[in-house]
Amino acid sequence: MEKQEFTPEDKLHNYLGIELNIQTWNLLGQKKRTNDDNIRMIQFAKGSLFHWERSPVWEPINTQRGEWMLSHVYAVLEKGELALTHAEKCLELTRKHGFDGFDLAYAYECMARALACLGKTKEYTKFYDLAESFGNKIEGEEDKKIFLSDLKSQPWFGAKK
Numbered sequence: 001m002e003k004q005e006f007t008p009e010d011k012l013h014n015y016l017g018i019e020l021n022i023q024t025w026n027l028l029g030q031k032k033r034t035n036d037d038n039i040r041m042i043q044f045a046k047g048s049l050f051h052w053e054r055s056p057v058w059e060p061i062n063t064q065r066g067e068w069m070l071s072h073v074y075a076v077l078e079k080g081e082l083a084l085t086h087a088e089k090c091l092e093l094t095r096k097h098g099f100d101g102f103d104l105a106y107a108y109e110c111m112a113r114a115l116a117c118l119g120k121t122k123e124y125t126k127f128y129d130l131a132e133s134f135g136n137k138i139e140g141e142e143d144k145k146i147f148l149s150d151l152k153s154q155p156w157f158g159a160k161k
Contacts, residue, residue: 013051013056014055014056016051021045021048023044041077049067064090064103067087067089068107071086071114074114080117083118084118090111091107094107101137105131106131106147106150109127109135109147109151112130113156116155116159124159
């Protein structure tokens with residue numbers, strides 16, 4: 001098998017996809033964010049997806065996870081319509097490519113969180129239950145632990161389970 005050579009631009013896209021994802025997580029982890037931090041967080045999440053889709057090692061799962069990240073960021077910022085738009089894209093990609101396990105559970109989680117943000121209780125409950133059910137079926141114990149911890153984390157906008 002011939003080794004693929006990457007151009008400097010290829011390497012830059014790959015690096016920025018990863019780095020902007022890390023910076024998004026760093027901002028999500030802050031207890032107090034300024035409005036400028038929130039704007040940066042959105043830009044970082046969008047930028048990460050943009051660069052991942054141009055990376056030479058891109059796979060459809062990168063886009064699915066990028067859509068999840070955008071949905072999550074918008075939900076955390078209480079921008080429900082945008083959170084739902086990206087959650088729907090995430091779920092569509094999940095179904096189209098047959099992703100299961102960890103990624104399917106997260107697709108349902110982001111749908112539930114976006115719907116909770118919008119106060120759509122009936123729809124929220126359906127997707128939360130699916131997320132929890134599929135999360136409990138994740139094979140890797142560490143992945144399952146991470147998912148179930150994320151599922152229990154806020155914000156859920158007063159939605160009860």
